[in-house]
Structure formats: C-alpha cells, structure tokens
C-alpha cells in the first residue's frame with residue numbers, strides 16, 4: 344500500500360531566507376546540504392518545515408514555498424543570546440566535541456533553551472496533520488521530541504544529531520543530562536553519524552534514565568526507541584557535474600597557474616576548507632605546515648597552503664580568539680618562510696560559491712581535514728566526490744566521522760589518517776602526501792570515490808525515513 348504520510352521537518356533554520364526583489368520582500372530557497380537532501384522527500388510526500396527565519400522578534404506568518412508549508416517560529420533577541428549563542432554554542436557544542444573548549448553551564452541559558460524548544464514543539468504540534476511523520480534535527484532541539492510527545496502522544500518522530508554524541512563520562516557533566524536524554528527518547532528513531540555515537544547515547548540513557556534494552560533497541564516508558572547510525576553524505580552527482588563543468592575546470596587551471604607554477608617547477612597545493620570553528624583544528628594544521636617548512640626537506644618552492652575559512656558564530660568570544668590565532672599563525676609562517684612571489688600560506692576568511700569551491704578542490708594536491716572531533720565532515724566527502732580524475736590525497740583526522748568510511752584497511756588504504764593533536768605526525772603525513780607516487784594516490788582516491796558514490800545524501804535521508812516510516 345503506498346505510504347501517503349506527510350513529512351514535517353523541524354530544524355533550527357528554515358530552508359528559505361528573505362530577499363528583497365524590486366522593493367518587495369520574498370523568500371528564496373537557502374543553499375545547504377540538509378535543504379537539498381530533504382527536498383525530494385518533501386516533494387514526494389508533501390509536508391512542512393518548522394524553523395527560525397533568521398530574524399529576531401516576531402515570526403512571519405506561515406506560508407507556502409515550492410509546495411511545502413513553511414512555519415516560522417519566533418525567537419526574541421534575548422532568547423537568541425541564551426538559547427543559541429549560550430546553551431547551544433557555548434555549552435553543548437564544546438561539550439559534545441570532547442570539551443576542546445571548557446563548556447559553560449549556566450541556568451540562565453538552560454531555561455531559555457527549554458523555552459525555545461517548547462516554542463518549536465508547539466509550532467510543530469499546530470502544523471501536524473493526522474498521520475504525519477516528524478523529523479527533528481540537531482543539538483539545538485534535543486528537547487523537542489519529548490515535548491511533542493507530551494502534546495501529541497501518538498506522533499511518529501525521528502531525531503538526528505548532526506554533531507558527535509560524547510562519551511558518557513563527558514556527557515555526565517551536564518546538569519540537565521536527564522532532561523536532554525528524555526527529550527531525545529521522545530523520538531521513535533534516534534540517529535547518529537557513527538556507531539560510537541550510538542554506543543555513547545545508549546550508555547548515557549541506561550545510566551541516567553529509566554530506559555532499558557539491548558543492542559540498538561531501547562525501551563522507554565512503554566515505547567520502543569530505535570537507536571542507530573545513519574552516516575550523512577553529500578549530493579555526489581552535483582559535485583561530479585560541477586567538476587565536469589568547463590568553466591569550473593578553466594577556473595581550476597587558472598588557480599593552479601597562479602598558485603603553483605614557478606621558475607623552479609610545480610609547487611604542490613595543500614588545501615583546507617572549513618567553517619572558522621575551533622573544533623576544526625585549523626591552527627594545528629598551520630603549525631604542522633610550519634613544522635614541515637622548518638624541517639627543510641620541502642620549501643615554499645615545493646608547496647603552498649591555501650586555507651579558506653568561512654566566518655562563523657562571530658558573537659561567541661572563542662570564535663573571535665580563534666580568528667586572531669589563525670591570522671597570527673599565517674602571518675608568522677609567511678614572515679619566516681615566504682619570499683616575494685612565494686607566499687607560504689594563503690588565508691582567505693570568506694565564503695565561496697560552490698563552483699569556486701570545486702575549482703579549489705580540483706586545483707589542489709591534498710585536502711587537509713584535521714578536526715579534533717567532527718560529526719562527519721562533509722568537506723572531505725565533497726573533495727573526494729569532485730575528484731573525478733582520481734588525483735589528489737586526503738589527509739583526514741581519525742576523529743572525524745568520515746574516518747569510519749575513508750579509513751581503508753592496511754592492504755587497501757584510503758585517506759592518510761592523522762591524530763590532529765600530533766603536530767609531528769601531521770607534518771609527516773604532509774610529507775607522505777608530497778612524496779606519494781601518482782599510482783598510489785589514484786588507487787586510494789578510487790577506493791574513496793567508490794565509497795562516497797555508493798552512499799549519497801539521498802540514500803542517507805531515504806534510510807532514516809525508511810526507519811521512521813515503518
């Protein structure tokens with residue numbers, strides 16, 4: 344029997360943003376992985392999206408966009424400070440990323456977090472039609488599944504966490520640990536990127552809630568909750584078609600010319616692409632590049648580092664500090680090792696459009712991905728998918744979710760896995776990438792491309808929704 348149940352997506356941000364056209368305000372679809380992953384399913388089943396429109400204060404009225412109902416929720420400027428910048432990004436974000444910065448616990452942030460989650464849950468309950476399935480996303484909204492179940496007991500709900508779920512010993516720090524777990528247990532399916540997340544969550548639930556069960560099935564308040572890994576991916580076809588686009592290829596060739604060719608030969612290009620976030624290990628990779636140059640086997644005539652970092656969460660102090668650290672490191676390395684016409688580090692603090700990003704992916708010889716902890720890391724997957732000629736190497740932190748898929752085996756290696764805390768090890772991996780012969784780099788890249796081609800973002804969404812619609 345065909346399944347006609349609608350899908351209601353609940354996420355911090357709406358899939359649209361306001362633009363002004365000929366003096367009139369309208370809505371445009373926002374770029375982003377989640378929006379494109381959800382679109383085919385919303386088109387097929389019909390449905391709604393509940394989220395924040397990006398403007399503090401009163402929310403615009405609900406409206407239709409591309410056949411989907413859009414339900415904006417109101418968040419005041421004060422709530423944004425405590426719910427978003429405070430509890431979400433200064434408590435949960437650092438804690439869930441192995442506490443790489445000390446998480447801050449403030450009751451004055453927790454209350455608004457719960458309050459805003461209730462606003463999302465109420466808006467969802469009002470949007471629901473009989474038989475709808477609901478998919479709630481990410482750490483800002485962990486209480487929503489439980490709150491929604493109190494409002495609509497028979498609702499079918501899934502929750503997916505886009506960031507890591509920390510080991511129980513770390514999670515234990517949070518004063519509101521029971522409330523958070525019970526919030527997530529309000530869902531019928533709880534998804535993580537990796538099995539480590541699944542194990543950590545189950546251990547925490549057994550320790551701090553009444554949940555029982557074994558394997559991936561928990562029982563909580565008379566309901567079954569499936570807990571499983573659903574590794575997210577990217578739109579592989581889109582990446583491949585951008586990589587085939589003649590304009591993009593032309594741009595990549597120009598970038599190579601500008602960055603790499605010289606009187607003394609070809610310089611190899613290391614590339615880093617990230618949100619400017621302290622979890623991404625940008626500072627460590629620059630220090631490793633500095634170490635590489637210090638050793639002297641390779642000089643600025645042999646290699647260059649290009650770092651593109653999109654500004655992020657600029658109102659949070661740690662992000663400001665990170666920005667100056669990275670600017671300082673880039674300046675120091677250039678001062679020490681650069682020469683006229685031979686910059687060692689090109690650092691660009693900007694967002695670049697997808698065509699330009701793919702041109703950089705194509706132009707570079709190795710992508711360096713060094714998060715201290717990362718749910719998945721889509722940049723690594725984009726780089727692999729764009730590599731249609733199977734050239735280039737991936738240097739990848741063993742603490743990124745993507746390492747589960749790109750780790751390879753001793754007889755069939757894929758990425759060069761690194762510990763991002765180990766600067767010497769990281770510099771060694773950069774040397775390995777510089778010295779690697781083309782045949783080996785190609786074999787590794789081919790294996791990674793096959794892995795990413797088998798599992799794109801539509802399969803990810805399809806498998807989660809499959810579990811949810813059972």
Ligand code: ADQ
Pocket residue numbers: 376505506575616617618651652653693694695696700717718719720721722723725
């Ligand atoms: P993020 O922490 O944002 O995502 P990531 O998965 O790498 O990290 O995605 C970043 C996205 O932003 C990529 O699509 C990338 O192309 C884009 N991007 C980065 N820098 C850019 C720049 N300078 N200009 C333009 N675009 C840029 C969170 C989790 C991850 C998880 C995803 C999805 O932290 O672990 O993989 O959600 O679940």
